[in-house]
Amino acid sequence: MTLRLIGIFALAAAFAGAAQTQAPSKSPASAKAASPAPAASKGVPRAADGHPDLSGIWTNVTITPLERPRELAGKEFFTPQEAVEYEKTHVRNRDDRDAIKGTNADVTNAYNDFWWDSGTKVVKTRRTSIIVDPPDGRIPALTLHRQSQLRATADARRARCTRPGCGLENNGQPGPADGPEDRPLMERCLSFGNAAPMLPTAYNNNYEIVQTPGFVGIDVEMVHQMRRIPLDGSPHVASNVRLWVGDSRGRWEGDTLVIDTTNFTPDTSFRGSDENLHLIERLTRIDADTILYRFTIDDPTAFTKPWTGEIPFVKASGPLYEYACHEGNLGMTGILAGARADEKKAAENAAKKGAN
Amino acid sequence: MSIGSSMKILALVMTWAAAFASAQTSGFPRTAAGKPDLNGIWQANNTANWDLLAHGSAPGPVSSLGAVGAVPPGEGVVDGGVIPYLPAAVAQQKENLKRRWTDDPELKCYMPGVPRATYMPYPFQIVQGANTILITYAFAGAVRTVRMGNPGKSPSDSWMGWSVGRWEGDTLVIDVTSFNDQTWFDRAGNFHSDALHVVERYTPRSANVLNYEATIEDPKTFFRPWKISMPLYRHVEANAHLLEFQCIEYAEDLIYGHLRHKDGDSNKQGESK
Numbered sequence: 032m033t034l035r036l037i038g039i040f041a042l043a044a045a046f047a048g049a050a051q052t053q054a055p056s057k058s059p060a061s062a063k064a065a066s067p068a069p070a071a072s073k074g075v076p077r078a079a080d081g082h083p084d085l086s087g088i089w090t091n092v093t094i095t096p097l098e099r100p101r102e103l104a105g106k107e108f109f110t111p112q113e114a115v116e117y118e119k120t121h122v123r124n125r126d127d128r129d130a131i132k133g134t135n136a137d138v139t140n141a142y143n144d145f146w147w148d149s150g151t152k153v154v155k156t157r158r159t160s161i162i163v164d165p166p167d168g169r170i171p172a173l174t175l176h177r178q179s180q181l182r183a184t185a186d187a188r189r190a191r192c193t194r195p196g197c198g199l200e201n202n203g204q205p206g207p208a209d210g211p212e213d214r215p216l217m218e219r220c221l222s223f224g225n226a227a228p229m230l231p232t233a234y235n236n237n238y239e240i241v242q243t244p245g246f247v248g249i250d251v252e253m254v255h256q257m258r259r260i261p262l263d264g265s266p267h268v269a270s271n272v273r274l275w276v277g278d279s280r281g282r283w284e285g286d287t288l289v290i291d292t293t294n295f296t297p298d299t300s301f302r303g304s305d306e307n308l309h310l311i312e313r314l315t316r317i318d319a320d321t322i323l324y325r326f327t328i329d330d331p332t333a334f335t336k337p338w339t340g341e342i343p344f345v346k347a348s349g350p351l352y353e354y355a356c357h358e359g360n361l362g363m364t365g366i367l368a369g370a371r372a373d374e375k376k377a378a379e380n381a382a383k384k385g386a387n
Numbered sequence: 388m389s390i391g392s393s394m395k396i397l398a399l400v401m402t403w404a405a406a407f408a409s410a411q412t413s414g415f416p417r418t419a420a421g422k423p424d425l426n427g428i429w430q431a432n433n434t435a436n437w438d439l440l441a442h443g444s445a446p447g448p449v450s451s452l453g454a455v456g457a458v459p460p461g462e463g464v465v466d467g468g469v470i471p472y473l474p475a476a477v478a479q480q481k482e483n484l485k486r487r488w489t490d491d492p493e494l495k496c497y498m499p500g501v502p503r504a505t506y507m508p509y510p511f512q513i514v515q516g517a518n519t520i521l522i523t524y525a526f527a528g529a530v531r532t533v534r535m536g537n538p539g540k541s542p543s544d545s546w547m548g549w550s551v552g553r554w555e556g557d558t559l560v561i562d563v564t565s566f567n568d569q570t571w572f573d574r575a576g577n578f579h580s581d582a583l584h585v586v587e588r589y590t591p592r593s594a595n596v597l598n599y600e601a602t603i604e605d606p607k608t609f610f611r612p613w614k615i616s617m618p619l620y621r622h623v624e625a626n627a628h629l630l631e632f633q634c635i636e637y638a639e640d641l642i643y644g645h646l647r648h649k650d651g652d653s654n655k656q657g658e659s660k
Binding site: 078079080086196208209210211212219220221239241242243245246247248250255256257259261263265266268272274275276278350351352353355357358363364367368370371374 | 418419420426495496497498512514515516517518519520521523527528529530531532534538542543545546547569626628629630631633635636639640642643644646647648
């Protein structure tokens with residue numbers, strides 16, 4: 032359970048999901064998803080209809096990165112000792128941020144460790160990355176088409192950054208702030224990119240699952256994004272209907288809940304995905320305290336091949352808080368007012384220069 | 388068989404029949420645990436979101452929109468037809484009404500609070516688990532968790548409140564507290580303070596209809612509790628799904644428009660869509 036006040040961030044580079052071009056992977060990864068999800072053990076709690084009971088409050092907070100760090104290349108799992116070392120180093124490096132106290136960088140970073148709640152432990156499977164396929168643990172290369180599309184978008188934003196009032200975005204890059212539409216989805220409280228797929232982010236990494244025979248609802252604490260998963264076998268909504276968390280349909284494959292999600296908005300980009308993203312998620316309750324969560328990103332117009340990640344969801348105590356982000360979004364007011372003040376100051380300075 | 392014993396059997400059958408009819412509430416579905424199964428997509432069908440009280444039709448705020456945006460008439464949903472405001476609150480409601488087109492939190496896509504979320508002109512979905520019921524609303528992606536039994540005290544105030552549920556026979560009773568004072572009850576400026584306490588009752592009426600009642604108590608605003616009631620209708624169309632109405636984008640110009648770069652209108656997405 033975490034209590035985080037409504038806030039907008041000056042810096043959240045790790046969570047920005049910014050469009051970055053990826054080096055092509057050298058590993059000969061298969062296009063299909065890695066090994067199938069494990070079966071639920073016999074002892075797991077079951078709902079009245081016999082399916083494993085996924086309901087409850089869960090967290091996927093971890094320091095395990097989505098992509099395997101270069102220095103861990105070829106290493107899929109930590110030994111228990113290595114995991115402890117990694118955790119120590121990670122937490123120590125994080126604490127080093129205190130060294131910048133009182134500096135401009137400190138203010139720009141805005142949040143220190145009091146605010147972040149991104150965990151202190153690696154995943155209990157001791158994997159070195161959330162990505163399990165390709166085997167190198169790295170996101171496959173973007174297609175050339177997608178690369179040029181994202182480059183064009185980034186160039187257009189940079190081109191509009193030639194005059195004052197272009198502030199730093201929360202990925203640390205300069206970005207225009209002519210109006211709210213210029214700003215990243217996080218700052219607009221539209222999405223924190225952690226609802227589909229469900230991956231840990233800055234804080235509030237909590238999920239409440241309510242399961243019925245015909246429907247599964249997942250309340251994502253981070254800005255109360257709601258995953259609605261009908262199990263009714265119906266087709267997806269019409270292709271012109273686009274939703275921030277996509278349009279989901281679920282089904283049971285044995286003891287695993289499989290969720291297919293399509294119809295994302297073109298702006299709901301996850302690590303470079305586009306509106307053709309087909310997200311496949313698999314939830315398997317493997318013991319009393321754990322759901323093993325697997326997701327596959329299948330988006331042939333954005334990625335050169337599909338990729339798959341795996342992360343355990345662990346029982347949490349709760350309750351979930353109501354994260355009223357938009358309702359308290361004074362950050363956006365500050366960002367836009369700040370940009371206007373910068374413009375005004377620049378105009379005044381220019382006028383002074385002219386007068387001299 | 389004597390007449391006496393026949394009468395006894397008849398009486399018994401009638402008792403069973405009555406019990407059966409009551410328990411089944413005219414075909415309302417039931418969960419495996421035997422409780423009314425409220426799972427589904429529901430919607431009110433009235434003008435309460437315009438005004439909880441009886442009201443005639445009225446013009447909308449923008450004449451270019453013609454009939455769209457104008458206020459439709461309604462008979463009201465308040466029992467007794469009166470909201471028992473304290474004197475100071477009467478003045479505040481009048482002030483709110485004057486500023487309805489600028490101050491209603493609905494304009495800004497804020498979570499609507501309870502009970503307003505129930506009778507907005509958008510559907511909501513009940514997801515009824517064994518110990519927890521999620522109610523997810525189309526408008527603003529609002530969601531609330533109804534915790535059954537005794538979940539303890541609310542950890543903080545919120546827009547949608549702290550909902551604690553219990554069954555009274557076939558009625559789901561939800562006690563909601565711990566609100567902030569930021570939401571209104573309707574577009575007519577009816578309002579409350581952070582002392583708001585709402586008791587909702589969802590009772591099966593027929594297979595696809597619920598009776599909804601909300602008792603509203605707020606000693607800072609009203610001199611006695613008062614009640615609204617209305618039916619809620621199940622969406623029975625095949626493959627009915629709740630599509631989130633994420634309205635933030637459409638409220639940004641209203642909220643932040645004054646802070647735009649003066650030539651920045653060319654970046655407005657809403658214009659081109």
